[in-house]
Amino acid sequence: MNRDKLSSEDFSLEALRAGDKNEFARLVEAYSGVIYRLAIKMLENSQDAEDVLQETFIKAYRNLLRFDGRSSLSTWLYRIATNEALMLIRRRKHQTISIDEPLETDEQDQMPLQFTDWCCLPEEELMSTEAREYMDQAIDDLPYSLRVVFLLRDIEGLSTHETADVLELSEAAVKTRLSRARLRLREMLSEYYRDRLLSQDSVQGEKPQ
């Protein structure tokens, strides 16, 4: 969450298109934080994230004249950033990844297997440094097509409609991907917290009566 409260309407498209540096600097300051955070989570690497951040605003500056205003400026910036990140991942892994890659058809794949109720764990345990590292790793383990949807919807706080616009997917596809991403993350977190619950129980069991 923590979305910047400035919206696209707070910027003068006319000034941006005319090359007004003040207005462009304002745009950079307003959105560089969210773009950088998204890039870090997508790429797991701060150098790559910085490259994406720079390329996003360079491309935005060069293409402002072609920006048709059909989507909001923020959606447009997110779209440039996710495309840049995708290109970097392709180059890095020498493989083809596409946001519209088909999802696994195996329905069993998303069936929950973990049924431990770990909601009762204290917040300091749920948000410990180790737990946060595990949470980060769980995001990294998601396939790209699910990860990017989860990040845009649940971390950046975009609506289904905005996410669909950024990724040029249907809203139904965004919902399906979000559902799968969340269920997979829940599964991975459940494995981790189940062990925490078990170790908590065993420690309590060792206490003298």
Next chain:
Amino acid sequence: MNRESCQHLLDSLSDYIDGDLGDTLCVELERHLDSCENCRIVVDTLRKTVYLYQVTAQPPTVPDDVRQRLLHRLDLSDFLEKK
């Protein structure tokens, strides 16, 4: 959880925790949750999973050195002092 009804409702859980599920399915799901302990746990931990990611998300800030290099690259170094 392998029951047909659980599987049928699995795709609705994400919409449900967003409060985005149509009335009919919502009633059906809540009736099911009353009698299915495993599905109730999945809903509760799914909601908690999303909550944990949201509350632990890094603030959207750019480290100073990254910001400096960005503004320099964009030929906006004049704006470095302002923040």
